[in-house]
Amino acid sequence: MKRILCLRIENESSGSAGERRAGFSPTASDGELKACPLQAVAARCKQFTPLVGLDPDVFPESVLLDITHVVHLFGGETALVQRIAAELSRRAGSWQLRSAVAHTPSAAWALAGYGGEGKMGRWGDGETRRHEDVSISPSPHLPISPSLISALPLEALRLPEPTVALLHSLGVWQVAQLQALPRRELSSRFGPELLDCLDRVTGRLSEPFPAWNPPRQFVVSWSAEFPTARRETIEAALEHLVRRLAALLTHAGRGAMRLECLLKCAAGPAPFDKENWLQVAVGLFRPTAWANHLAQLLQVRFESLQLPGPLDAIRLVAASTAPLELRQIEMFSEGQKRVSPHHLSGLIDRLSNRLGHTCVMRVRLLPEAQPELACHYRPLVLSRDVKRSDLKKLGSPGAKKAPQKTGPTHLFPPRPLRLLTQPVRLPGGIEGQFSFEGRRHRIVGRVGPERIETGWWRGPAVARDYYRVETATGCCYWIFRQLPAGPWFVHGMFD
């Protein structure tokens, strides 16, 4: 018989300042857990049992523990729950904790959430730290008492909202009332999931345990014996760290998508961070665990870095990781090495990290008549996450050319290769010639007008007549006249 303990945590101050104050140490690993109190609780519960369950979608606000074979180590279920409550209250803020032990996750969850009023312990700042009010199913060796389940309200069954509302309107409020109804008709009337939910709580239907493991942290750190500003020492330390981190990542089969290098300076000024941690982040285009590449990227960032003071410690974190792509080595590829995708991703990583993410762009064409809006730039390396589907498209032969992407541009007359960021007004207007950038150009030929009237929904509407004009020297300009009968502008050159 399985014994599942459900801890239902109602966090009064989730994410508020009060909770953060209450006892989490400011290390990076806790910093991440701070963002998700449930995961923090689950991580702490790992010391009591190897099987901790967490699934916020199925069991909201709850952490489940499979305590089947560990109870005797703690001297009984009540004692175990007391130990857990004490552990949680020691380290964390003010929570309301309800707990229940049952034979299935659903039953434990239902009892912890709805198993009678007044059975609630409260821990935290200034509150009582006792926790005798824990609802435990009567005996550790028996299945759960049917009367406890029968007394539960319908909400405890995790039914869909409309079903609950329908049952309420029919006067069914408690599980006991539901159990009194004939099973076969329940299924045809309310769908099969009603019976499933009910059977999971009563134990007729077995249920998988939503096992959870804490995400792996890829952190390596180094601290100097005494603060140093020697670049050689720092670089050597950094390279050593990168190799260690790469080894960690390779072992886990993951590649870094974002590296954060935290530098603690002994006498640094405050503005970077309150704790004098200077952060250098490196974003990657494709996950990698290749130490040389990571070291190279960090080196590029370090070249332009001014340390505010001697360095005390370095902490290197793979803040975001993704599964590593493994590629089989070709045996007979000696003579003709093929271009592998890491060549391009390596180039993009290097460019993005030295020049900045917003300086290395991909191009998207939009079906837009207004020339300056018909083209959209997007960074190739996003600061947070990269869509892997985008990644595959780049640099591969464009076999699947989307017609709607390039279609509209083919319908327009030719566009100039050079488009001025701002159209330049021609002061004298146009009478067979125009002067631009201090030179007079005589017009000998023209194509047009191409009338573009659009954008009224963006504010001032755009109304222009575009001409492609050829000057006496054979140069081609793209000029337009603001309608109606407004001034003339140069917008681009057919360079």
Added chain:
Amino acid sequence: MSDVPGPHPQACRRLQIEALRQQLARWEEAGALQNLRERPVLLERNVLSSGCPALDAALPEKGFRPGTLVEWLFSREGDGTATLAFRTAASIVRAVAGASRGGAVVVLDRSGEFYPPAAVAQGIEPERLIVVHPGNKADHTWALDQALRCPAVVAVVAWPDALAEKLDGRTFRRLQLAVEQGGGLGLLIRPESVCCLPSWAGVRLLVESLPSNSPYGRPRQMRVTLLRCRGGRGEQTINVEIDDDFSPGSPAGEVKMT
């Protein structure tokens, strides 16, 4: 070297220059072959078409050899030099399409005036384009070097803004070595004013626009002068005609030799 016998100092000098030129050509040939053997073979073919038959015919190898820097010198704004450069890039993209993985085209544009739809209309798919906006000249040179060095990049187009001034010999040589390692083409668009400066580029072309003598300004007429080319005679002039008013669907306009 002044003891070379000869009846006339002028003729003597000409002979000397010719001998030196041949020697240089042999060295370059050897060096290029060496590099070809060492670098990853990106492009199966030995010569890349410029996308312009008239120009191909004038080049000694009937195209550009992979791993070459090509300088396009423009005489005026709007004379169509960049159009020719992008036409070359598009022709390379067409050549590698489906042949192997990779095939990105990197455009370095400091001014932010490059307009991608025109390049797409030439036949370069937007998925292949990577546009880089370097902040200063040092970054521009560095990015150019990195892009040329990458075997997955088939063509790097450097927009004129940062190459208007002199490139020092060492930097230029580094770029040349980078492109030989990468095996793509480096298309550097530079103003005519750098014509008198020394160059490490394999090919140097001067482009001048000619009046089209048509009321619609097309087809465009250009005169391309082959100022320098590995293994070829210098100072060769050809006329190129480009009609870029193509119909929807066709990859590029008709190019005729006149």
